[in-house]
Amino acid sequence: MRVLLSAYGSRGDVEPLAGLAVRLRALGAQARVCAPPDEEFAELLAGVGVELVPLGQPVRSFMHGATPPSAAELTRLRIAMVAEQFDTVAAAAEGCHVLVAAGLAQVAARSVAERLGIRYVYASYHPVSLPSPHHPPAPRQGWPPPPEGAGNRTLWDLDAQGITELFGHALNTRRASLDLPPVDNVRDHVFTDEPWLATDPVLGPWREPADLDVVQTGAWILPDERPLPARLMAFLEAGSPPVYVGFGSMRAPEGIARAAVEAIRARGRRAVVSRGWADLAVLDDRDDCLVVGEVNQQALFGRVAAVVHHGGAGTTATAARAGAPQVVVPQMVDQPYWAGRVAALGIGAAHDGPTPTAASLSAALTTALAPGTRDRARAVAGTIRTDGAEVAAKLLFDTAARGGPPGPA
Structure with missing residues (x-):
């Protein structure tokens, strides 16, 4: 055939x-x-x-x-x-x-x-x-x-x-x-x-x-068997699980990387920032943040504290399969739907609107990083079909x- x-x-x-x-x-x-x-x-x-x-x-x-x-x-x-x-x-x-x-x-x-x-x-x-x-x-x-x-x-x-x-x-x-x-x-x-x-x-x-x-x-x-880069592995092993931030192929909201890192630091966490098509970057050289390119999300999301993303169908599903709590900042089309599903399932938070601030992301992370959300995300992960x-x-x-x-x- x-x-x-x-x-x-x-x-x-x-x-x-x-x-x-x-x-x-x-x-x-x-x-x-x-x-x-x-x-x-x-x-x-x-x-x-x-x-x-x-x-x-x-x-x-x-x-x-x-x-x-x-x-x-x-x-x-x-x-x-x-x-x-x-x-x-x-x-x-x-x-x-x-x-x-x-x-x-x-x-x-x-x-x-x-x-x-x-x-x-x-x-x-x-x-x-x-x-x-x-x-x-x-x-x-x-x-x-x-x-x-x-x-x-x-x-x-x-x-x-x-x-x-x-x-x-x-x-x-x-x-x-x-x-x-x-x-x-x-x-x-x-x-x-x-x-x-x-x-x-x-x-x-x-x-x-x-x-x-x-x-x-x-x-x-599509199963992904690629190993994580050595630099990323070293960062993961050097401290507590970080929060991942990525907006995939979206034109990400202006200032999103700075706002996200501020919010993550306010929660006492480290950050992994994915450049994506928007070419996100961190504006300081502190060692609690790492910027990465294209990596195996299937391997990475199982090792992070939460995933902050735009709500694409693929990213939402990958994070859900990994049992990673999510903060969805929807930008367009189906993304508000996936944000609503994440919130309804209790596996994360749906940000209100496409343009977050450090304060609004910090509030959403409070929900995502709560122990109950993590437990719920792990429970739902076991029900996701592959x-x-x-x-x-x-x-x-x-x-x-x-x-x-x-x-x-």
Whole structure:
């Protein structure tokens, strides 16, 4: 069996596909990944022996330029990506049996599968992106605020309308050139009636009843066997467990490193600060702080007192699996959801708003570092599933074996 896995986004979008590709290979399938051509993603996939098919422009240079991209610039990129997907994804999917698309940015993927006559699966990395009567859609940058008092179903209808207005013309123009019928509702066309949800059922549950027949596989985790750098190991062994601070691929809040270190010191703790795409740094040379680059979080988080982060799905799941209390400072999209789940599960604190101060982080750390939070985090860690990628890989084999006309699994 041959499978194409496609996503366009940050590391949190690409790494789960690498985890799924590795499990597919272990079961005897061939898998390649369509993803942005960032050097970090190329190294990640090459490190596990998975082929990268470059898709679009690098994400890091676009998202971390001198100024943040405007809503208009993001819109232009997204529309241009429709044509890019029809060309790149279609070429990469030749000879494949199944195409798996992750994230709404994959507007053209189902049309490609339809044209090639292969099976199609849509996957989400967080419940909040899928329409449900139990939650509203996440706010979309540049869109007008929703009507006051509107219910969830109304908000989801407006969300579908906005997505179709944004992508409908570009999508249907290319579909017409391929003799495919037009699509009236782009979002629901991309998602299908049976989307997959690649989240842990405890950490990110799907609530029923719902309009969609969601298949929850568990999170797609790429095992990381890399040793921690010697300098980091020496720092860990030189004192009590530190607090980790990292914002991954986000444009981190201005002054976050200084505020976090002040808050951590106020709690009598040491700090490990991850540079990330925001290039965080510590402004003094005291020996109670260490700045690190890309490291094995799976190994590190089991050795820290708490994890302060942006609330990406991957970081949240890794910290939860490690039993590390969390302070989530959500910035966008699904991150407020994960902050709320961390607080609801009692495994950490959700910061109120995206721009913390030393005082607000110190208060959140008081909750995260409390003995009861640590005990609860360790208890929840034992319930987190680690077989999501294997479950998904086996389901893909079943999907391919069914054969039949192209369409959702």
